[in-house]
Amino acid sequence: MSSILRIVLQRLLLGLVTLFVVSIIIFVAVNALPGDFAQAILGQGATPESIAQIRKDLGLDQPMVLRYFDWFRGMLTLDLGTSFAQLNFANFGGAGTTTIVDQIAPRLSNTLFLAGVTAMIAVPLAVTLGILAALYRNTAFDKAANMFTLSSISSPEFFMAYVLILFLAVLNPILPSLSNIYDGMGFGERLQKSMLPALTLTLVVTAHMMRMTRAAIINLLASPYIEMARLKGLSPMRVIVKHALPNALAPIINVIALNLAYLITGVVVVEVVFVYPGIGQLFVDSVKTRDIPVVQACCLIFAAAYILLNLTADILSILSNPRLRQPK
Amino acid sequence: MSGFTWTAIVFLALLGGAYVFRLVGQSVTSNAPKFRDMTFGVAFGYVLAAALLVWAVYYYFQPTVLDTGVPNAGVMFFRWAVQGFIIATIAAFLFRLLGRYVGTQGTRKLFRQMPLTAAFGILIIILYAVVAIFAGALAPYGQAEILGAANVMAGGDPALGGNPAYPLGTDQLGRDILSRLIYGAQNTVGIAFVTTLLAFFVGGSLGFLAATLQGWLDQLLSRSVDALMAIPSLIFALLLMTIASVWAVELGVPMTIFMILIIALIDSTRVYRLARAVGLNIVVMDYIEAAKLRGEGLGYLVFKEILPNAMAPLLAEFGLRFCFVFLTIASLSFLGVGIQPPLADWGTMVRDLAPFINFAAFAPTAAITPLLAAGAIALLTVAVNFVVDWMLQKSSGLKE
Numbered sequence: 001m002s003s004i005l006r007i008v009l010q011r012l013l014l015g016l017v018t019l020f021v022v023s024i025i026i027f028v029a030v031n032a033l034p035g036d037f038a039q040a041i042l043g044q045g046a047t048p049e050s051i052a053q054i055r056k057d058l059g060l061d062q063p064m065v066l067r068y069f070d071w072f073r074g075m076l077t078l079d080l081g082t083s084f085a086q087l088n089f090a091n092f093g094g095a096g097t098t099t100i101v102d103q104i105a106p107r108l109s110n111t112l113f114l115a116g117v118t119a120m121i122a123v124p125l126a127v128t129l130g131i132l133a134a135l136y137r138n139t140a141f142d143k144a145a146n147m148f149t150l151s152s153i154s155s156p157e158f159f160m161a162y163v164l165i166l167f168l169a170v171l172n173p174i175l176p177s178l179s180n181i182y183d184g185m186g187f188g189e190r191l192q193k194s195m196l197p198a199l200t201l202t203l204v205v206t207a208h209m210m211r212m213t214r215a216a217i218i219n220l221l222a223s224p225y226i227e228m229a230r231l232k233g234l235s236p237m238r239v240i241v242k243h244a245l246p247n248a249l250a251p252i253i254n255v256i257a258l259n260l261a262y263l264i265t266g267v268v269v270v271e272v273v274f275v276y277p278g279i280g281q282l283f284v285d286s287v288k289t290r291d292i293p294v295v296q297a298c299c300l301i302f303a304a305a306y307i308l309l310n311l312t313a314d315i316l317s318i319l320s321n322p323r324l325r326q327p328k
Numbered sequence: 329m330s331g332f333t334w335t336a337i338v339f340l341a342l343l344g345g346a347y348v349f350r351l352v353g354q355s356v357t358s359n360a361p362k363f364r365d366m367t368f369g370v371a372f373g374y375v376l377a378a379a380l381l382v383w384a385v386y387y388y389f390q391p392t393v394l395d396t397g398v399p400n401a402g403v404m405f406f407r408w409a410v411q412g413f414i415i416a417t418i419a420a421f422l423f424r425l426l427g428r429y430v431g432t433q434g435t436r437k438l439f440r441q442m443p444l445t446a447a448f449g450i451l452i453i454i455l456y457a458v459v460a461i462f463a464g465a466l467a468p469y470g471q472a473e474i475l476g477a478a479n480v481m482a483g484g485d486p487a488l489g490g491n492p493a494y495p496l497g498t499d500q501l502g503r504d505i506l507s508r509l510i511y512g513a514q515n516t517v518g519i520a521f522v523t524t525l526l527a528f529f530v531g532g533s534l535g536f537l538a539a540t541l542q543g544w545l546d547q548l549l550s551r552s553v554d555a556l557m558a559i560p561s562l563i564f565a566l567l568l569m570t571i572a573s574v575w576a577v578e579l580g581v582p583m584t585i586f587m588i589l590i591i592a593l594i595d596s597t598r599v600y601r602l603a604r605a606v607g608l609n610i611v612v613m614d615y616i617e618a619a620k621l622r623g624e625g626l627g628y629l630v631f632k633e634i635l636p637n638a639m640a641p642l643l644a645e646f647g648l649r650f651c652f653v654f655l656t657i658a659s660l661s662f663l664g665v666g667i668q669p670p671l672a673d674w675g676t677m678v679r680d681l682a683p684f685i686n687f688a689a690f691a692p693t694a695a696i697t698p699l700l701a702a703g704a705i706a707l708l709t710v711a712v713n714f715v716v717d718w719m720l721q722k723s724s725g726l727k728e
Contacts, residue, residue, distance in 0.1 A: 021555045032571055141373060147445065154713045155706035156655050158662050158678055162685055162702060166695065170688045171402050237367070265562040269659050273682075283563070284663050287570045295570050302563045310558075 008315055015311040022303045023075070027068050030296050075300065100297050104279060108301065110181055111271070111278035114194050115263050118201040123256055126206040130213025130252075135240055137218060149207035157266055161200045161273040168196060179276040197274045201266055205259045216251040220244045250320040257313030261306050342379060346372040384410075401692040408696075420448035442718065449714035456513055456708055463514040469504040471511035471672040477502055481694050496697060499680060505697055508672035509704060515671045516661075517708065520654040523588045524595070527653065528646060531596030535603025536630045536638075539611050550604070553597045561594050565656060568594075569665045583668050587660065595653055602645050606638045613637075640723050647716035651709045658705045677701040 062070070133142050152160065169177035179193045220226060221244060229243045230236075268280035275281070279298055286294035350371040353363035388410060390403045424447035427439030439447070459466060469475065480491045480498040491497075496505040538546040556564075572586035610616065611634070619633050660666030661675025669676065681698035688695035 018555065018558045022558050025555060025559070026567065029567060029571060136370075136373075140377075150713055150717065151706070151710050154651060154655075154709035156658050156662070156675075156702065156709075158659070159699075159702035159706045162678070162682065162699060166405075166685055166688055166699070167402075170686060170695070171405075235367070237369075261560075265560040268562060268566075269662065272663060283566065287566050287663075287665060290570055290574065292570070295567060299559070299563055299567045303559045306560045307558055 004319065007318055011311060011315050011318075015307055018307055019304055022307070023072060023300060024068070026296060026299050026303070027071060030292055031064060071296075100294055103294070104282065104297060104301070106183070107277055107279045107282050110276070111267055111280060113190070114197055114201070114271075114276065114278060115260065115267065117191065117194060117198040118205065118263060119260060121198065122202040122206045122209065122259075125202070126209035127213055127252065129206070130210040131217060131240055131245070133210065133214040134217035134221070134244075135236055137214070145210070149211050152203050152207040153211075157200060157204055157269045158273050160203050161197075161270055164196055164200055164203075165273075168199075177274065179274045181277050194276065197270045197276050200270050200273075201263060204266055205263060208262070209255050209259050212255040213248070213252050216248045216255070217244050220248050223247075250317045253316045253320060254313045257309050257316065261309040261313075264302055264305050264309075342372065342375055345375040345379075349375050398690065399692055401688050401695070404692045405696075416448060417444065420444050420451055423447050423451045441722075445714040446718035449711040449718070452707060452711035453715065456517060456711075459510055460513040460517050463510050467504075467507035467510040469507040471503070471508055471515075472670045473503060473507070475502045475504060481691060496700070497694070499677075503672075505677075505681075505700075508677060509674075509701060511672040512674045512677060512701065512704065515667060516657065516674050516705070517654070519584065519588060519667065520650060520657050523592050523657070524646065524650045524653045526588065526592035527595040527649065528599055528642070530592065531599025532603045532635075532642065533630065534596070535600040536607045536634050537626075538600075538604050539607025540626065540629055540634070546604075549600065553600050556594070556597045557601075561652075562656060562659060564594055565590055565660060566663070566665065569660065573665070584671070587657070587666060591653055591656055595649055595656075598652075599645065599649060602641065603638070606641050607634055610634050610637050644716050644719050644723070647712050647719070651712050654705070654709060674701045674705050678705075 129145065133145050136142055165177045168175050175196045176193055177196060179197055181190060181193055185193075217240065226239060226243055229239045234242075267278065268284060270276070271278045271280035272284055279301065282294065283298040283302070285291075286298065346368060350363060350366055350368070353360075353366070357363055384406075387403065387406055390400065392400050392404050392407070394400050421444060424439055424442055424444065427442070427447070428436055430436075431439075475494070475498060477491065477494075477498060480494050494504050494506065496509070498504055499508070534549055538549045559567075568590045569583075569587065572590060573583060575581075576583045576586055616629065616633055619629055624633075657666055658675035661673050662679050664676075664679065666675055667673040678698050678701045681701065684694050684697055685699075686695075
């Protein structure tokens with residue numbers, strides 16, 4: 001038991017190190033900007049005095065290493081600073097600037113809601129379809145499913161999104177094509193408003209998960225114990241559900257976690273299409289207005305979620321497979 | 329609620345149909361094994377598929393214009409989709425037939441074993457290449473040429489606000505959509521191709537180098553690649569594009585150049601991984617040892633010994649990588665930070681034309697234009713995937 005604990009701890013530590021390195025990469029990349037933040041905030045017509053003032057306010061006159069640790073400490077204490085847009089607002093006498101954390105927190109929860117709804121639909125659907133495709137492989141059903149999933153994997157997310165809008169929102173007005181989510185909305189209404197983006201993501205993610213589930217189960221079907229179960233006279237469904245599935249669990253869990261990680265990037269485009277007020281949209285908007293502190297913070301959150309999910313996949317697959325628990 | 333009731337009734341009818349289907353099959357074929365051992369789920373599957381087929385045929389022959397004079401857009405789209413599918417199948421079939429009789433011994437043999445999907449993929453890739461190369465000659469107007477009329481409807485029917493001079497209509501600024509679609513092949517596909525080549529050159533040579541030399545260089549490169557791969561690629565690309573957009577203004581270099589470099593950098597990490605893994609397997613071979621003992625230099629080892637033997641997996645990876653790069657560029661352009669405006673590009677076109685979708689119920693031809701641009705992207709990636717799928721299956725010898 002202690003060896004499992006040790007491996008898990010090892011992975012966790014590795015994940016933390018990765019996150020640390022990633023934060024350095026992001027910080028260095030942002031500091032490769034020509035000029036600096038002060039210039040970027042004040043724009044072209046800034047006087048040297050005001051630039052010097054802003055530099056001092058933001059601590060930009062400090063050396064880079066110090067600034068990095070400052071930023072890093074800020075992240076740990078959930079103090080991500082203030083966005084440029086808000087700073088500008090404050091400069092012109094706006095009252096009560098909100099910090100980046102205030103901006104991101106509600107949007108992050110919206111995005112997590114969307115990802116959660118997607119996962120609730122996609123995971124059971126993909127696993128069931130994957131099992132069915134493995135069970136009836138090389139039939140018309142399998143071939144149709146193969147063609148359909150290959151097409152949906154290779155189409156861009158926005159193509160799927162607009163096709164769904166065309167059929168489910170414009171031609172048959174069942175679901176709203178714009179997801180205006182706001183605070184204090186009922187759960188049912190919220191679910192309905194975020195249904196189309198969730199369906200779009202489901203289409204993309206399900207295809208991937210289903211193909212991999214199918215491959216994992218087919219891989220196992222060649223094993224001797226499956227042959228044995230079949231020769232005992234068990235029904236094909238029972239062979240797959242009772243004998244193949246428990247052994248295919250590790251790769252399937254892995255696939256699910258990896259696809260949830262994939263959701264994180266997919267969410268950006270889909271949120272923009274449906275004007276869903278999530279973190280992806282905030283990120284794209286900040287990229288367009290070059291609001292560096294927000295871009296930096298969003299980027300770090302995305303990377304952290306990505307690393308966390310990959311780490312979870314890693315640990316779960318070690319836990320579910322005794323062979324991986326003994327390092328060679 | 330009535331929708332729910334109807335769904336339930338149809339479902340129960342299908343269940344009953346499945347039971348009857350199996351029973352009838354058993355008694356008619358006097359208990360043939362196929363029907364005797366059929367599970368209820370399989371019977372249900374057959375009945376469901378049959379019901380879907382019947383519904384599709386029924387829907388296909390619905391009138392395209394309702395009694396009220398409003399076009400029935402759903403039926404029109406369905407007809408287009410079915411016709412497109414049939415034409416594509418026939419074209420792929422004819423192309424494969426042609427390939428079986430024309431060409432060298434090798435290509436003829438290749439075409440004999442080819443599945444229809446792969447033939448379709450190759451046909452589409454050739455078509456795109458031709459359009460991309462001869463875009464200037466094929467397009468009726470220039471890609472940034474602003475013509476007299478803006479917002480001309482697609483279809484070329486003057487009664488519906490179209491103009492025969494612009495078969496697919498014009499966009500909000502009055503640029504011909506057909507010409508922009510054709511030029512888009514040149515810009516979007518061309519840039520994606522150049523980016524993939526660059527990513528392969530950088531990632532491939534570094535990967536082979538790491539595999540050959542090993543030691544600290546391998547460690548250094550591999551660990552940096554690990555760190556770079558920990559950031560989701562689209563997010564990383566967006567971050568770097570933000571920074572590049574400032575540099576582009578400062579240096580006066582077009583953004584497109586930066587985009588090519590950034591995406592090539594991000595994708596070269598994935599290529600590096602594969603090239604190193606493949607390279608490591610080759611480096612331990614005897615012929616590499618022999619070449620080393622002959623005193624061959626590093627360049628000879630990498631390009632004359634390792635590269636030819638790693639060609640098959642790299643070629644398949646090239647196809648997949650091209651799809652990823654192509655989709656990333658399309659997504660970036662769709663988000664508004666990719667290929668910049670004067671150039672026609674499919675991602676940007678989808679974003680600009682998207683509002684037309686809302687008119688689908690009244691003017692189906694107008695709604696189709698944004699989907700054409702998005703469909704052009706999807707079609708190429710699907711085609712490349714079909715070909716790569718076939719190549720992988722052929723090289724691994726998997727028959728399942």
